[in-house]
Amino acid sequence: MSKITQPGGDEAEFAKPLYTPIKRRSFFMYAGATAGATALLLSGCDDDDETTNDMPGMVNVGSSSLGVLNYAYALEQLEAGFYTALRDGSYYKGLGATSAEKQILDDLYYHEVIHREFFKAALGTNAIKALEPDFSKIDFSSRTSVLGTAKAFEDLGVAAYNGAGRYIATDNAGLNYLVIAGKIVSVEARHAALIRDLVSEGSFVDSDVVTIATNGLEISKSPSEVVTVANTFLKDGSKLNVSGLV
Amino acid sequence: MNFFHILSEIEKTDPEVFERFDSRREVFKHLTGFGKKLTAATLPMAMGAIFNKAYGQTSSAPSVFDVLNFALKLEYLEATFYNLGLAGDGTVGTGAASTTVSASQTVLRNQFSETNRNALLKIRTDENNHVNFLRAAITQAGGTPIAAPAVSQFDFTGGKGNNAGPFAGVFSSAAVFLAVAQSLEDTGVRAYKGGAPYLASNKDVLTAALNIHSVEARHASRLRTMRRGGPLNNEASKTAAGSNPSTSPKSWISGQDGGGAAPTYTAPIYGAGQAPSYTPAGITFPAEDNVTQGGVNLQTTLASLNFPAAAFSEAFDEPLPVPTVITIAQTFTITGSTFF
Numbered sequence: 001m002s003k004i005t006q007p008g009g010d011e012a013e014f015a016k017p018l019y020t021p022i023k024r025r026s027f028f029m030y031a032g033a034t035a036g037a038t039a040l041l042l043s044g045c046d047d048d049d050e051t052t053n054d055m056p057g058m059v060n061v062g063s064s065s066l067g068v069l070n071y072a073y074a075l076e077q078l079e080a081g082f083y084t085a086l087r088d089g090s091y092y093k094g095l096g097a098t099s100a101e102k103q104i105l106d107d108l109y110y111h112e113v114i115h116r117e118f119f120k121a122a123l124g125t126n127a128i129k130a131l132e133p134d135f136s137k138i139d140f141s142s143r144t145s146v147l148g149t150a151k152a153f154e155d156l157g158v159a160a161y162n163g164a165g166r167y168i169a170t171d172n173a174g175l176n177y178l179v180i181a182g183k184i185v186s187v188e189a190r191h192a193a194l195i196r197d198l199v200s201e202g203s204f205v206d207s208d209v210v211t212i213a214t215n216g217l218e219i220s221k222s223p224s225e226v227v228t229v230a231n232t233f234l235k236d237g238s239k240l241n242v243s244g245l246v
Numbered sequence: 247m248n249f250f251h252i253l254s255e256i257e258k259t260d261p262e263v264f265e266r267f268d269s270r271r272e273v274f275k276h277l278t279g280f281g282k283k284l285t286a287a288t289l290p291m292a293m294g295a296i297f298n299k300a301y302g303q304t305s306s307a308p309s310v311f312d313v314l315n316f317a318l319k320l321e322y323l324e325a326t327f328y329n330l331g332l333a334g335d336g337t338v339g340t341g342a343a344s345t346t347v348s349a350s351q352t353v354l355r356n357q358f359s360e361t362n363r364n365a366l367l368k369i370r371t372d373e374n375n376h377v378n379f380l381r382a383a384i385t386q387a388g389g390t391p392i393a394a395p396a397v398s399q400f401d402f403t404g405g406k407g408n409n410a411g412p413f414a415g416v417f418s419s420a421a422v423f424l425a426v427a428q429s430l431e432d433t434g435v436r437a438y439k440g441g442a443p444y445l446a447s448n449k450d451v452l453t454a455a456l457n458i459h460s461v462e463a464r465h466a467s468r469l470r471t472m473r474r475g476g477p478l479n480n481e482a483s484k485t486a487a488g489s490n491p492s493t494s495p496k497s498w499i500s501g502q503d504g505g506g507a508a509p510t511y512t513a514p515i516y517g518a519g520q521a522p523s524y525t526p527a528g529i530t531f532p533a534e535d536n537v538t539q540g541g542v543n544l545q546t547t548l549a550s551l552n553f554p555a556a557a558f559s560e561a562f563d564e565p566l567p568v569p570t571v572i573t574i575a576q577t578f579t580i581t582g583s584t585f586f
């Protein structure tokens with residue numbers, strides 16, 4: 001009956017879901033209006049012209065606040081999956097124990113897994129399934145490939161969060177989600193800047209991600225632009241459909 | 247679907263919900279006011295508007311223009327800082343920033359490697375562009391942008407006008423310059439995050455603000471990288487963070503970063519903010535070492551991951567409310583300045 005948290009020490013404890021419904025409930029304490037409103041929207045929209053968004057074999061993230069949360073969850077799954085996979089690759093394994101790159105890739109792995117698990121908990125039964133990534137195009141023995149992919153994912157994440165903020169509802173729950181998304185996106189931007197600097201020192205705000213020549217704004221991307229890229233890293237049956245985020 | 251049921255559900259979690267509305271009767275009057283357009287499909291939006299009114303926007307909550315003008319003030323602060331340090335006489339807001347480099351600016355610039363100097367110039371460009379962008383955006387939306395303050399309103403040594411404050415040497419020492427720069431950018435990131443809820447009603451403005459927010463975070467990251475690697479290091483990103491986050495920080499905020507670059511003065515940048523009364527329910531302003539998100543303590547809930555404790559705070563940045571940001575920003579204005 002030891003209460004000392006000893007990860008992995010007790011198999012039953014280890015196998016338990018990370019979250020309990022009670023903990024989830026606290027997240028949705030302020031979300032009552034949204035949950036109800038979504039239910040209304042679904043039951044109220046029986047028009048014939050409503051598109052059936054579930055294209056065969058695709059994962060539909062949904063619409064409005066829950067759609068954005070699931071969209072974010074999908075991207076965090078991709079990022080977390082990538083940083084998990086690279087730990088088995090020879091590039092990562094060859095890094096010195098005290099090297100900056102190892103420290104950085106470790107931190108990014110921690111952060112992205114935490115993001116993924118946070119969304120999984122927050123969404124509870126509303127969450128999309130666990131996605132199956134396809135990292136076959138990544139050479140995990142190559143620094144260029146590993147860091148180049150990290151850069152692509154981090155930049156994509158920032159552009160995606162920035163582009164999706166507008167689809168979050170403006171009810172109280174939505175405002176809370178907006179702040180949560182803001183808490184995550186700035187960490188993604190910090191990641192992106194550092195990874196870009198590792199690839200090419202001083203490239204943290206270059207013109208492919210920031211319109212530095214005119215207004216200094218991040219180049220955000222719409223959900224459909226983002227999934228065009230994201231889906232190339234997802235297996236059939238896990239590719240994303242974001243048609244509800246409009 | 248039962249609207250009354252939703253209200254009563256909210257009432258269970260927030261017993262004061264009806265007091266937040268003008269009165270229960272008023273709510274339904276508003277609802278009726280939407281008239282025949284109120285179909286099942288639009289009801290959620292109508293409800294959103296009502297709840298916004300109840301929770302989000304009391305009379306003292308900032309308007310979209312208030313938030314944009316406050317953001318503009320912060321951009322004036324940042325742009326003036328980089329202009330004074332790197333080129334020009336500090337003046338901001340008149341189109342392209344001056345490229346004239348003084349002798350003292352040359353002394354500061356020469357303390358950085360070319361890569362790092364160029365990085366700083368990119369940040370300077372961005373901040374001046376942010377000023378121009380916000381001024382144009384406010385004007386375009388029918389508002390009046392706050393005028394650029396006189397450069398003499400600022401004292402970046404933190405001396406309140408005597409130019410001999412705790413950051414004396416800010417424009418002659420690379421280390422002090424980077425310390426102040428990191429402090430300003432980390433503050434900006436937290437400030438934009440805190441302002442976002444008040445921009446949610448205007449999608450284009452919200453997106454633009456988010457697109458500035460992430461750029462400020464990129465700046466903060468690069469400045470932290472440079473502080474870690476040192477101003478003359480052309481490969482600063484290859485330097486591992488040290489044990490003291492004040493002098494050798496990670497590129498993201500870890501815990502409260504030991505109070506930041508100069509803990510005696512910069513600790514509030516990483517501390518908690520006091521939520522103004524108009525803050526939408528559920529939004530809080532914890533210190534940067536917060537590990538509870540959406541009501542879930544991630545460190546304990548995810549203990550089985552066996553991750554370092556710091557990772558749970560690093561994975562999330564935190565917002566700051568306007569009053570706290572004002573207090574921090576006033577570190578760099580002179581006594582008697584009413585700019586912030």
